[in-house]
Amino acid sequence: MDLILFIVFAMFAVASALGLILQTHPINSALSLIGVMGSLAVLYLLLGAEFIAAAQLVVYAGAIMVLFLFVIMLLNAGEERNPWKAPVVAYIGGPVVIFLIGAFVYLINFTLPPMRSVSFGDFTGGGPREIGMAIFTKYLLPFEVTSVLILIAIVGAMVLARKEID
Amino acid sequence: MPANFMPSAAEYFRFAPEIILTIVGTLVMILEAMTGDRDKSSLGYVSLLGLAAAMAAAVAANNDPGLAFQSMIIVDGFATFFRVLVLGVGMLTILVSTNYLSEAKANSGDFYALILFSVVGQSLMACANELIMIFIGIEISSIASYILAGYLRDDRRNNESALKYFLMGSFATAFLLYGVAWIYGLTGSTNLGEIRTVLSHGTAPTAMVGISAALMLVGLAFKVSAAPFQVWAPDVYQGSSAPISAFMSAGPKAAAFAVMVRVFYTSFDSISNQWEPVFWIMSLATMVIGNFAALQQRNIKRMLAYSSIAHAGYVMVAVTSHSAVGTAAVMFYLASYCLMNIGAFAVVTWMARDGEKFVEVDDFSGLAQKQPFVTAILTVLILSLVGVPLTGGFFGKFLVFKAAIDSHLMWLAILGLLNSAVAAYYYLRVLVVMYFREPGASTVNLPPVAGTLRVAMLVTTLGTIALGIFPGLILGFATQSSTLGK
Structure with a gap:
C-alpha cells in the first residue's frame, strides 16, 4: 500500500x-x-x-x-x-x-x-512538538537569525519599490 | 526541557558583534524615520560607530575562544580575523559612499541599514560552524548585496546589475543548498566537526561525498567569482554604483573564502585528494580568465571586476595548497586585497561623479597634472595590485606562491607568476594614461575630494603600504590562527 x-x-x-x-x-x-x-x-x-x-x-x-x-x-x-x-x-x-x-x-x-x-x-x-523542541533548543540561533534575513527582505522591498529617491 | 540548552553569558559574548550590528541597523532605520528631510550623512556616522563597536566586540570575543549556541558558531583566530576584516570593509564602504549618495540625492538610512545587515551575514559566515548557519549567513549577505546593487533605482544600469546578480546568485545558492542536503543525507549531520568525524571513518560512499562537495563548491565558487562561475562579476560590478562595487568585490568575497576554507579544510579534509585537483584547475582557470579578459577592457569598473576575478584565482592557489601556510596566505592576501580594491574603487567613485559619466580608463588622462593627491593614491594602489615590493599586494602574492611551492604545486606557482606578469600590463596602462597623456574633457572641472572619501583613500593606501613594509602586523596573527578550531 x-x-x-x-x-x-x-x-x-x-x-x-x-x-x-x-x-x-x-x-x-x-x-x-x-x-x-x-x-x-x-x-x-x-x-x-x-x-x-x-x-x-x-x-x-x-x-x-x-x-x-x-x-x-x-x-x-x-x-x-x-x-x-x-x-x-x-x-x-x-x-x-x-x-x-x-x-x-x-x-x-x-x-x-x-x-x-x-x-x-x-x-x-x-510532529509539531518535536519540531518545536528542535527549533527552540538546538537550532535556536539559526531560527533567530532568520529574522534578520526576513527583515532585510522587507527593507529591500521597500527600497526597491519606493517612488523616488530623496 | 533540559537546562543545558540555555545559552550562557559567554556564548552571548561570542555572538556580541552580530547582536550589536543588528541593533545598530534597526536603530538606523528608526532614526531614518525620525530625521525626516534632514541630511542623512549623520546616519552614516552612527553606522560607523556601530561597526567600530562590533569590531571591538569581535576582538574581545577572541580572548575567550570556543563554540556557542549548540556549536552553531565557533570563535577562533580565523573567525576573528575575518570578522574584523568584513567589519573594516563595511566601515570603508560607508566612508566611500556617503558623499556619493548625497550627490545622487539618495542618502538614506536604508542604505546604511542594508550595509550593516549585509555585514551581519558576512560576519556570521566567518564564524559559522554549521552548514545551516553558513547558508543563512550567505543569504543575508547576498540578499542585501542584490538590493544594494540596484539601490539607485532610477539608474537602468543599477536595475540590470541587480536583476542579473539576483537571478544568478539565487541559482548558485540552490546548488549550495542541494549539496548541503546530500551531505546531511550521507552523514546525518550539518555540523562541520561531526561531518568531519563521520567522513573520516570512510564508510560514506566517496563518489556521493564528492558530488555533494562539488555541489557546495559551485555555490561558494560563485560567491568568490571563481571560474567557471565568474561571468556575473563584470556585468554586476559595472552596473552597480562604484561604492557598492567596492563593497561587493571585498566583503562578501572574503567571507565566502572564509567559508570555503573552513568547510573544505574541516569537513572535507578526508577527501582532499578528490577536491585538490579540482581546485588546482579552477584556480588556474580563474587567474587566466581574469587577467586575459582584463586586458581587453576600456571601462575601469569592468577592468577592476576582471582583476578581482584574477585575485580570486591567486587566493584559490593558496586554498589549493591545503596547509597552514596556505591558510595564513589566504588571510593575508584577502586583507591586502580588500584594502587595495576598495581604495581603487574609492578613486573610481570620485572620478565617476554624479551619474557615473566618467568610468573609462581614458577618462583618467592627465590626472597627474590636475590632481596629484589622488594620482599618488591610485599609483600606490595600482602598484600594490600589480604586486610591486613594499606594498601589501607583493607580500600577499609572495605568501600565496610560497604556500603553493611548499605544497609541491610547482606548476601552479609558475603559471600564477606568469599570470601576474600579464596583469602588470593592464594595470600599468592606467598609470601611463594618468601621467603621460594630456588632460582631456574628463579631467577639467574635477570635483574636490570630499572629507570622508579622503579618509577612505588614505586609510586604504596607508594600510597597503603598512602591510608591505611591516607584514608582521597581521601575518603573525594569521599564522597563529591558521590551524582552524575543529
Missing part, C-alpha cells in the same frame, strides 16, 4: 515538474508547480513528517503559489518563446541534463548501500 502510494505520487511529482519546465504559458507552469508541491507533501507524510507536510501545503502550495499567480497576472506575462530553438539549449543543455540524471541514477543505485524501504508509521519524530 505504501509502495503504491509512493509510486503514484512520485510519478505525479516528476510529471508535474516536467510540465513546469516544458509548458510555455506561465500560468500552466504555476499550476504544475502546485502539483509538485502537493505530491511532495504526500511524500513527506508517507515518511512520517506530518508537520512539514502540512507546512508544505499551507505555505508553499497555498500562500506562495497565490503570490506567484498574482505576480504573473499583474505582469500580464504571455507565452514564452520556445527555448529549444536556441542551439546552446538543444545541443549542450539536453545532453548535460541527460548526463547528470544518468550520473545520479548510477550513483544512487550502485554506490549507496542498499536501504530498507520505508513504511508508514516507522518514524514518529515529525
Whole structure:
C-alpha cells in the first residue's frame, strides 16, 4: 500500500515538474508547480513528517503559489518563446541534463548501500512538538537569525519599490 | 526541557558583534524615520560607530575562544580575523559612499541599514560552524548585496546589475543548498566537526561525498567569482554604483573564502585528494580568465571586476595548497586585497561623479597634472595590485606562491607568476594614461575630494603600504590562527 502510494505520487511529482519546465504559458507552469508541491507533501507524510507536510501545503502550495499567480497576472506575462530553438539549449543543455540524471541514477543505485524501504508509521519524530523542541533548543540561533534575513527582505522591498529617491 | 540548552553569558559574548550590528541597523532605520528631510550623512556616522563597536566586540570575543549556541558558531583566530576584516570593509564602504549618495540625492538610512545587515551575514559566515548557519549567513549577505546593487533605482544600469546578480546568485545558492542536503543525507549531520568525524571513518560512499562537495563548491565558487562561475562579476560590478562595487568585490568575497576554507579544510579534509585537483584547475582557470579578459577592457569598473576575478584565482592557489601556510596566505592576501580594491574603487567613485559619466580608463588622462593627491593614491594602489615590493599586494602574492611551492604545486606557482606578469600590463596602462597623456574633457572641472572619501583613500593606501613594509602586523596573527578550531 505504501509502495503504491509512493509510486503514484512520485510519478505525479516528476510529471508535474516536467510540465513546469516544458509548458510555455506561465500560468500552466504555476499550476504544475502546485502539483509538485502537493505530491511532495504526500511524500513527506508517507515518511512520517506530518508537520512539514502540512507546512508544505499551507505555505508553499497555498500562500506562495497565490503570490506567484498574482505576480504573473499583474505582469500580464504571455507565452514564452520556445527555448529549444536556441542551439546552446538543444545541443549542450539536453545532453548535460541527460548526463547528470544518468550520473545520479548510477550513483544512487550502485554506490549507496542498499536501504530498507520505508513504511508508514516507522518514524514518529515529525510532529509539531518535536519540531518545536528542535527549533527552540538546538537550532535556536539559526531560527533567530532568520529574522534578520526576513527583515532585510522587507527593507529591500521597500527600497526597491519606493517612488523616488530623496 | 533540559537546562543545558540555555545559552550562557559567554556564548552571548561570542555572538556580541552580530547582536550589536543588528541593533545598530534597526536603530538606523528608526532614526531614518525620525530625521525626516534632514541630511542623512549623520546616519552614516552612527553606522560607523556601530561597526567600530562590533569590531571591538569581535576582538574581545577572541580572548575567550570556543563554540556557542549548540556549536552553531565557533570563535577562533580565523573567525576573528575575518570578522574584523568584513567589519573594516563595511566601515570603508560607508566612508566611500556617503558623499556619493548625497550627490545622487539618495542618502538614506536604508542604505546604511542594508550595509550593516549585509555585514551581519558576512560576519556570521566567518564564524559559522554549521552548514545551516553558513547558508543563512550567505543569504543575508547576498540578499542585501542584490538590493544594494540596484539601490539607485532610477539608474537602468543599477536595475540590470541587480536583476542579473539576483537571478544568478539565487541559482548558485540552490546548488549550495542541494549539496548541503546530500551531505546531511550521507552523514546525518550539518555540523562541520561531526561531518568531519563521520567522513573520516570512510564508510560514506566517496563518489556521493564528492558530488555533494562539488555541489557546495559551485555555490561558494560563485560567491568568490571563481571560474567557471565568474561571468556575473563584470556585468554586476559595472552596473552597480562604484561604492557598492567596492563593497561587493571585498566583503562578501572574503567571507565566502572564509567559508570555503573552513568547510573544505574541516569537513572535507578526508577527501582532499578528490577536491585538490579540482581546485588546482579552477584556480588556474580563474587567474587566466581574469587577467586575459582584463586586458581587453576600456571601462575601469569592468577592468577592476576582471582583476578581482584574477585575485580570486591567486587566493584559490593558496586554498589549493591545503596547509597552514596556505591558510595564513589566504588571510593575508584577502586583507591586502580588500584594502587595495576598495581604495581603487574609492578613486573610481570620485572620478565617476554624479551619474557615473566618467568610468573609462581614458577618462583618467592627465590626472597627474590636475590632481596629484589622488594620482599618488591610485599609483600606490595600482602598484600594490600589480604586486610591486613594499606594498601589501607583493607580500600577499609572495605568501600565496610560497604556500603553493611548499605544497609541491610547482606548476601552479609558475603559471600564477606568469599570470601576474600579464596583469602588470593592464594595470600599468592606467598609470601611463594618468601621467603621460594630456588632460582631456574628463579631467577639467574635477570635483574636490570630499572629507570622508579622503579618509577612505588614505586609510586604504596607508594600510597597503603598512602591510608591505611591516607584514608582521597581521601575518603573525594569521599564522597563529591558521590551524582552524575543529
